[in-house]
Amino acid sequence: MEQQQLLRVLDTVLLSPPVPAQHAIAPLPLSGLDADRNVLDVAFRTLRFFPPPDPSSSLDPFAVLPRAFEAALGLFPALAGRIRDGHVVVSDADTVPLVLLVASELSVADVDTDAPGSALLDSLAPKDGDGAGPALALQATRFACGGVALGMRVAHALCDGAGGTKFLASAARFARGQGPAAVAPVWERRDRLGPRRPPRVVTPLFDRVLALDDHVARCGPYGAAWDGHERRQQLTRECFHVSDARVEALRARLADEAGLKLTTFEVIAAFIWRARVKANGTSSGEVVKMVYSMNINKLVDLPLPDGYWGNVCVPVYVALTAGDLVSRPLAATAAMIKKSKQEVGDEYVRSYIDFQELHRGEGVTAGPRGAVSAFTDWRRLGHGEVDFGWGGPDAVLPLSWRILGSTEPCFLLPYGAADERRRQGFKVFVAVQRKALPGFRDEMEELLLQQQQSSVGKL
Structure with missing residues (x-):
């Protein structure tokens, strides 16, 4: 059996940015760099492997990650939106999918992270979208050893590698119970780089x-x-x-x-x-x-x-x-x-x-x-x-x-x-x-x- 077939979906959690309906966000204009066609229609996919939690702790990644990402989306609500005509449109009904999977017969050691053409690596992150879905999709896989793979697909028009890392680092702070960073996320895209x-x-x-x-x-x-x-x-x-x-x-x-x-x-x-x-x-x-x-x-x-x-x-x-x-x-x-x-x-x-x-x-x-x-x-x-x-x-x-x-x-x-x-x-x-x-x-x-x-x- 191919390794990617050993993945089993446990649940799909729909994350809702904590934005009350009465405060739904107006269309947010993209910058000139965001709207560059080299990035505008591209969904960028990344994969991160994390070690197992300490066996002596009661930490459950699948309990921690949904709460942490939902809290971070409160600071980055545009990631739940849709890109339309050079803008990001976010409504109170928008959600970000977080798919939780287990690979009970695979250890992280069984995954060759030095094989960029690997079908298994490709299956550990959300697939490319058709542009109609939310700007962000997440996928977390727990292996038999306790290690976790976190896959992310994000509209490149919203961020590059550095911007994506800021969102993930924000979610990580919430996961560690530290709350938001001292510097809040800033949009100001058209004003700064239009x-x-x-x-x-x-x-x-x-x-x-x-x-x-x-x-x-x-x-x-x-x-x-x-x-x-x-x-x-x-x-x-x-x-x-x-x-x-x-x-x-x-x-x-x-x-x-x-x-x-x-x-x-x-x-x-x-x-x-x-x-x-x-x-x-x-x-x-x-x-x-x-x-x-x-x-x-x-x-x-x-x-x-x-x-x-x-x-x-x-x-x-x-x-x-x-x-x-x-x-x-x-x-x-x-x-x-x-x-x-x-x-x-x-x-x-x-x-x-x-x-x-x-x-x-x-x-x-x-x-x-x-x-x-x-x-x-x-x-x-x-x-x-x-x-x-x-x-x-x-x-x-x-x-x-x-x-x-x-x-x-x-x-x-x-x-x-x-x-x-x-x-x-x-x-x-x-x-x-x-x-x-x-x-x-x-x-x-x-x-x-x-x-x-x-x-x-x-x-």
Whole structure:
């Protein structure tokens, strides 16, 4: 019997935000970043594994979690709403489903959290919705060992990884009996990050990296066929265990060659982008792009309040021909990524929002999905704050692979607090063209933890 078939539904709890009927919320406008089509129609799915509660305690996660999430929804009621025409509509009748399951024949140790293509992992979180349901859905699974998997599906238009973590951390505080945080959640989305009147694009960068496409206008940035069998067969999802020591040695060498201080992200993004393009055998004259999310909290002229929990990242692009990317020194590519970060300021953010507003119905795209490599770093999203009373998560995993207009993303992920590998490195989840996987593995050898060099091909 397949492992995912060993899951049994105990109950579906409908969580109601404690908002009296007479105080039903008026439509809440989304920000320009929330309404970016790369996130507007995307439901982002995540999965967290928590250790078992102390056997000496009487703590029952299935009694704690519904109360904690319902209390947190009182602070984040928009998560129970529906997205309509650039707004979130919340009524007093809206609920968020929390499905409770048991896996009585499985231990957490039986779950391979290093297998991003696993059907079992996929079954531990709410499925993708059709856009008609609530912005949030939750699923908790208790294993035979007492460990708990918490799956979440949330409309990306309402929050990014940091915003989603704020909601979970709030629920965790209620679970621990600590009450709400000192800083209350803040909406203020259209006021803070709405388009200007009239919209105007001052930054010329977008004309070089973005285009308009009728197909994207009709089918969205990810294409109507993404969930089709043929598209799935073209890609594989792999996990690589990356060594801090090896990355640091590479970073020091490239920084010396470039004469610049380089971050780990700049170095590893340059390395993996080049590795992917080399393994794909992309024609030398074809333009390839990498895109990553950059937090704007400290970049905009009017700083966002601490309680702001909407999308706070803007996409940043770097473009080269495949031949140039492969042949140029890696230090030069890392330096280009650093330079692209330096070009992002308040005007970049405002111009990006205005560009989206001006061309919303025309299909804004950075190019074919296979030509765009997306990168996102989850290593410092405050995962440890999500502690419901029996320990922080042992693993935090993405289950969605549509980000920043690409279906071939790369996630940098931390190990859990109890994982000994945490002291040695971090994980990379990456989507790769299936035909390119052997070559990509060969390229990645330079960065891998020693013990994984012979086993990574088995993942």
